[in-house]
Amino acid sequence: MKQHQRTGVASERELKKHGVIPLLSRLKKGPVVIVECIENIPCNPCAYACPREAITIEGDLTGLPKVDFDKCNGCTMCIARCPGLAIFVVDYVYSKIHATVALPYEFLPRPKKGDRVAGLDRSGKRVCDAKVIKVLDSKAFDRCAVVTVAVPRKYWDKVRSIRVAQRK
Template identity: 40%
Template sequence: MSAQQSLKTSGAPSLEELKAVGQLASEKDMEGRGCLCIECIEEIPCNPCQTACPQGAITVGFPITNLPVIDRAKCTVCGLCIPACPGLAITIKSVKDDTARVRFPWEYLPFPAIGDTVRMVDRQGRELCDGTISSITNPVRNNRTAVITAEFPRKFVQDAISIARRS
C-alpha cells in the first residue's frame, strides 16, 4: 500500500492525499487561535458545513459535490461545523509552545470526562501518545454529536485526529 494512495485501500487519507487537495493545514495555520481542518477529499453530494457556518467561511457551492474550501480570513474557529458534518470529517487544531489541541466530533459511549488521560490516535487508529481531555460540549443543536477537546504533545499534531475508544 503506498502512503500516497491510502483512502481507498486503508480507509483513511494519507497526509499526501490531504495535501494534494489543499486540505492539510500547516503548523503555522494552527498557531494562535488555531485553524479548521476539513478532511473531505472525495466528491460526495454534501454541504452542511457550508450551511452551518455563520461567517460564510466554508464554500461548497454548486454542484454540491465540490470539495469544501475554507476562507481562513473569515473563519472564527467557532466549531459549529464540527457536529454539522455528517462525515465526522472536521476538526480544529491549535498549537502553543510544546502543546497541541484538537477539537473533534465524538459519537461513542462512554464519554470521557474533563481531566481524563486518554490515548490519542492517528487516522489509521494507531495510538500515538497520552492526551488530556480539556472540554466536552454536547448542546441540543449538536444533535447528539459531542465535540471534545484534547491536549497532547505538539510533535503529534499532524497525525493526531481523535482518541481511542474505550470498551
C-alpha cells in the same frame, strides 16, 4: 442525519495536495479548522454550519469544501454538523509544548474534562496520550459531542480520534 460517508482514510499527502492543511503561518495565529473531506460525495452541511462563512462548496452538492483560513476563528461549531466526522479544529499554539485538537465523538459514555485518553491517528492506531480539556455536548449536535484534547505539539496533524478507557 446521514450515515457516515467517509469511506477511506485520507493520507497526509492527499490532504496536502487538496490544500486541507493550513500553512504554519496561519497555524501560529491560533485555532483553525481542518476539513479532511476529499471525496466527491453529495453532502454539504458544513457549508451552512459556519457563522463566518469560512467554508464554501462550489458547484453542485458533490463539490469539495473549500476553507478560507483567514475567516475561521476556530470556534468548533462546524465539527458536529459533519456526518462524515471529517472536521477538526487545531490550536497549534495552545501552550509552549502542546497543541489541541477538537474532534467529533459519537460514543457513550462521553469523556470528561481532565480525563486521560489515547490519541489515535486517522486509521485508529494509537499515537500518544491525550488529555481532555473540553467536552461540548448538545441536543443541537445530534448525538455527536465535540471533544477537545491536548496532545504534544508534534502530533497536531496526527491525532484525529480518541479512545476512552472503560470506567469501572
